[in-house]
Amino acid sequence: MKKTLFFLFQAATLAFSVTSCKQDDPATPEIGSVVLRFDHVVGSRDLVLNDSTYTNGGGESFRVTTLNYFVSNIRLKRPDGSEFVVPQDKSYFLVKESDANSQKITLDEIPAGEYSAVSFLIGVDSLRSTMDIGRRTGALDPGGAASGMYWDWNSGYIFLKLEGTSPLAPIGANGQRSFFYHVGLFGGYKSKTLNNLRTIQVPFGSSRATVSAGPAAAVTIKGDVLKIFDGVKALRIATNPDIMVSPLSADLANNYAGMFRFDKIQAN
Amino acid sequence: MRRRQRFGLVASLVFFGLVTSCKTDSGGGDPDPGPSVEFKPTPYAWKKPANFPDPVYNFSKNTLTQEGVALGKALFYDGLLSRDGTISCAFCHQPSAAFAHTDHPVSHGIGDRIGTRNVPGIQNVAWGSAFFWDGGINDLDLLPISPIQNPVEMGDSLKNVLNKVRNNGQYRALFKAAYGTEEVTTERFLKALSQFMLTMVSGTSKYDKYARQEGGTQLTESEQRGLTLFRQNCASCHQGELFTDGSFRNNGLAMRLVNSSDYDLGRYLITLNLDDYNKFRVPSLRNVERTPPYMHDGRFQTLEQVLNHYVNGVTDSPQLDPLLKKSGSAGLPLTRQQQQDLIAFLRTLTDYEFLSDRRFQPE
Structure with a gap:
């Protein structure tokens, strides 16, 4: 088996090297860009950090101070079911409500054509999570952009972080009533742990994102914070003000896996 | 790697080199010239002690x-x-x-x-x-x-x-x-x-020299008895030349009270697996004489206290390592003399050259 795989690998290497010569071919396929815009709401209201008060399905009032999450392993799907996989090294983004630029993900070098859906992971896949630190730059740099989105004591990224205040939360060391939802865990290095990676499918309905050499199509995806509390399982601030490395993190991940929905496509 | 595989690999690399070489005409230039050609750091001669296995670090x-x-x-x-x-x-x-x-x-x-x-x-x-x-x-x-x-x-x-x-x-x-x-x-x-x-x-302790038969290093009678006892009672966890198998085990330390500051669930905190409740990584015993206190919470100050724990103090629990229950009851049956011999052996793991190595001292 090993030997077969080995020869397959060689064959693949050879095939890859031969096709790489085609770059000189004048008939290079047309490429273009797609923009994914993440727009965060709380139910029917826009998400505003710190100042707006919202109410979850349990009647608990809360404010949001932080909403960050990783979007990775993006795939664009065509109506015929085929898909374009965004190259791994260009497929990691950290979306932060506090940083408007981060909510706009531009994907370049996308083959021209029509796309009818996008899928992505919330979080960082296990392969990348265990890769050499030199392969984890940009959004994934724990000493840079990923600062605060990385568990140093249990090596791994925080996939999604939702923090806020609520009169239902206990008083913390800073004198504030805060809740902390940090979800990570990619399945473990050697011993199995929870795998809280979730793949999100966002079909565009009857709309199509057209990729061409012209202006990029911008796909707006709404992310509804209420779904984090009221999704597959209702989670309440009063009973669970802190969810981090615990079995409940899987419920939280199931909830936020349902928070995204297609909104519209516009020219960027 | 078998010869055929090696040939295959070489062949594929040659092909890869030949085929990719056609890219050099693109004229795009190297976007990253990297460090200048004069950059030549001095290799560090890292040596594996002869009695050690191959390193894990890549x-x-x-x-x-x-x-x-x-x-x-x-x-x-x-x-x-x-x-x-x-x-x-x-x-x-x-x-x-x-x-x-x-x-x-x-x-x-x-x-x-x-x-x-x-x-x-x-x-x-x-x-x-x-x-x-x-x-x-x-x-x-x-x-x-x-x-x-x-x-x-x-x-x-x-x-x-x-x-x-x-x-x-x-x-x-x-x-x-x-x-x-x-x-x-x-x-x-x-x-x-x-x-x-x-x-x-650390690979220049008396034990290492004995293991590598350097300079006719001999163990004393007590150390030799301790080594035999060690192999019988300790080496399944404190395994091999690293004196640890790197596993996580519950060695029967009495749990501190819930809500006390030293209540520590150990490996469970990483895996959330109940089987890992209160398990900790088996530490190496190299230089153990010089590294008190002992255990994850430093509860023991001397090697005598550690041995006393294994003889008299092991607390039974569902997670207790089965190797500590071999005799039917929790703990290792060791006489006072045997404990002293074991400690004599453990002291042979002290690596004075390592502990005083000038290369590690601050400049």
């Missing part, structure tokens, strides 16, 4: 150089890595204690804050596949982020520490010497620390 992703090790050492001894400049790595990891700390049961960090666990030593980390008492870290290169960011240890953030290093004139030349340019990145910073830590190889 040296091919972090080639040791004299300059890289020197940079790592400068960082290791620099309080700049902590929020208020007072706590260096060496503050807790002292060379004379095999880079552990002997003054406190548990770690003592920034602003006199007290941690929850006994400072582990740094030795033979090239053979480590899991680090910390709970094995929360599996890659040596990622380890330093944890103490730097732990609010009761160095209390800073890696991001801020990197900025401080960038703004510190002393490091420009050190980074340039190690990497060819002055650029400070997460990877360079962490791998330099790894380089220095990887040089901390």
Whole structure:
């Protein structure tokens, strides 16, 4: 088996090297860009950090101070079911409500054509999570952009972080009533742990994102914070003000896996 | 690798080289010229002791150089890595204690804050596949982020520490010497620390010399009896030449009370698996004589107390390691003389050359 795989690998290497010569071919396929815009709401209201008060399905009032999450392993799907996989090294983004630029993900070098859906992971896949630190730059740099989105004591990224205040939360060391939802865990290095990676499918309905050499199509995806509390399982601030490395993190991940929905496509 | 496979690999590499060479006509140029041609760091001759297994650390992703090790050492001894400049790595990891700390049961960090666990030593980390008492870290290169960011240890953030290093004139030349340019990145910073830590190889104890039959080194009768007892009673966990199998086990330490500050679920905190309740990584016993206190919470001060635990103090629980219940009841049946012989053997693991190695001392 090993030997077969080995020869397959060689064959693949050879095939890859031969096709790489085609770059000189004048008939290079047309490429273009797609923009994914993440727009965060709380139910029917826009998400505003710190100042707006919202109410979850349990009647608990809360404010949001932080909403960050990783979007990775993006795939664009065509109506015929085929898909374009965004190259791994260009497929990691950290979306932060506090940083408007981060909510706009531009994907370049996308083959021209029509796309009818996008899928992505919330979080960082296990392969990348265990890769050499030199392969984890940009959004994934724990000493840079990923600062605060990385568990140093249990090596791994925080996939999604939702923090806020609520009169239902206990008083913390800073004198504030805060809740902390940090979800990570990619399945473990050697011993199995929870795998809280979730793949999100966002079909565009009857709309199509057209990729061409012209202006990029911008796909707006709404992310509804209420779904984090009221999704597959209702989670309440009063009973669970802190969810981090615990079995409940899987419920939280199931909830936020349902928070995204297609909104519209516009020219960027 | 079998010969046919090797031929195949060579052939495919040759093909790859031939075929990709057609790309050179593209005229795009090399976007990253990299360090200048004069950059030639001095290789560091890292040696595996003859009686040790092959290392676990992948040296091919972090080639040791004299300059890289020197940079790592400068960082290791620099309080700049902590929020208020007072706590260096060496503050807790002292060379004379095999880079552990002997003054406190548990770690003592920034602003006199007290941690929850006994400072582990740094030795033979090239053979480590899991680090910390709970094995929360599996890659040596990622380890330093944890103490730097732990609010009761160095209390800073890696991001801020990197900025401080960038703004510190002393490091420009050190980074340039190690990497060819002055650029400070997460990877360079962490791998330099790894380089220095990887040089901390303890393999010149009396036991090693005996194992390698160097200079006719002999064990005393008591040490020899201790070695035999060790192999019978201890070596299934404290295995091989590293004196650990790297596993996580519950060795029957009495649980402290729930809600007390030293209530520690160990490996469970990483895996959330109930079987891992109160399990901790089996520590190496190299230099054990010089690294009190003992256990994850530093509850024992002497090797006699440790042996007494294994004979009289093992608490039974569903998670207790079965190897500690072999006789039917919890604990190891060892006479007082046997305990003394075992301790005599454990003292042969003290590596004086390692503990006083000038290369590890601050400049």
